[in-house]
Amino acid sequence: MPTDSSSGQRGGPDVAGSLRHAPVQERGRRRVQQLLDAAAEVIAASGVDNATTNAIAARAGTSVGVLYKFFPNKQAIVEALALRYIGEIEQFLSRQEQAGIAGWPLEEAIDWIVRAIMDFHRTHPAYQHVYRAVRGASGERGVLLLDQARRVIGHLLALRMPAVPAERLEWHAITAVEAAHALVVHAFILPPERGEKLIEETVILLTRYLSPDYAPHTDAS
Structure with missing residues (x-):
């Protein structure tokens, strides 16, 4: 199954409104985009209702605690x-x-x-x-x-x-x-x-x- 492209200027200014904590360093911005890429893969495979924050964090190769640092909920x-x-x-x-x-x-x-x-x-x-x-x-x-x-x-x-x-x-x-x-x-x-x-x-x-x-x-x- 093809996955969502992660190239280009993703996560423009509007995306920041969905974040609990908007990253100021490049490392944090990359982590947010990795989480969004992972979410896209999980949702493509199972739909929004069946996607979980645990599955998204696991697909991104990080902990659910890191996910909640940036996003308050699914x-x-x-x-x-x-x-x-x-x-x-x-x-x-x-x-x-x-x-x-x-x-x-x-x-x-x-x-x-x-x-x-x-x-x-x-x-x-x-x-x-x-x-x-x-x-x-x-x-x-x-x-x-x-x-x-x-x-x-x-x-x-x-x-x-x-x-x-x-x-x-x-x-x-x-x-x-x-x-x-x-x-x-x-x-x-x-x-x-x-x-x-x-x-x-x-x-x-x-x-x-x-x-x-x-x-x-x-x-x-």
């Missing part, structure tokens, strides 16, 4: 993982923004984003477990995670069509994120050919939904 670990995932998604969407995705034909842009999220599921097998756990949480940070996902897509939509009213754009972003995530999760568990077909249908659905406001007449399908 929920804080899950939230930190969720925020790390959002940071990574924001990074690759930002790179694509710099490549001009906001000016692409709408269907082409949606296809790229949906397939990029599908690839993210493949390379981060704990992601769907973490997303579901945070989505079901009632805490402030769970809401923050969902808001961040919608904000990223809303930003790209606003770049395409700045004249769309803010409230209307917000609902477009919410609907697109929720629909895309649900369908991608389902596609991920299907046999490859059926999964590919569902991805294609997802792109068609989102393109038709967003075209009236975000596709110029020469772009709309």
Whole structure:
């Protein structure tokens, strides 16, 4: 089973909000990232409910006491993982923004984003477990995670069509994120050919939904 990548700028500023003790030395920061890597592996294998702090500490090669030095409980670990995932998604969407995705034909842009999220599921097998756990949480940070996902897509939509009213754009972003995530999760568990077909249908659905406001007449399908 592939494991979550530990490369890049993981654990950005938002992750610190889930920590009991934010490390100031590089050694401590590395330990936090090792714990998050271990948590991702344990959650990918057994899900959030069955993951334990003892199992996470053991996978990280440390004691549960060290884990509790940084994280007050398992929920804080899950939230930190969720925020790390959002940071990574924001990074690759930002790179694509710099490549001009906001000016692409709408269907082409949606296809790229949906397939990029599908690839993210493949390379981060704990992601769907973490997303579901945070989505079901009632805490402030769970809401923050969902808001961040919608904000990223809303930003790209606003770049395409700045004249769309803010409230209307917000609902477009919410609907697109929720629909895309649900369908991608389902596609991920299907046999490859059926999964590919569902991805294609997802792109068609989102393109038709967003075209009236975000596709110029020469772009709309």
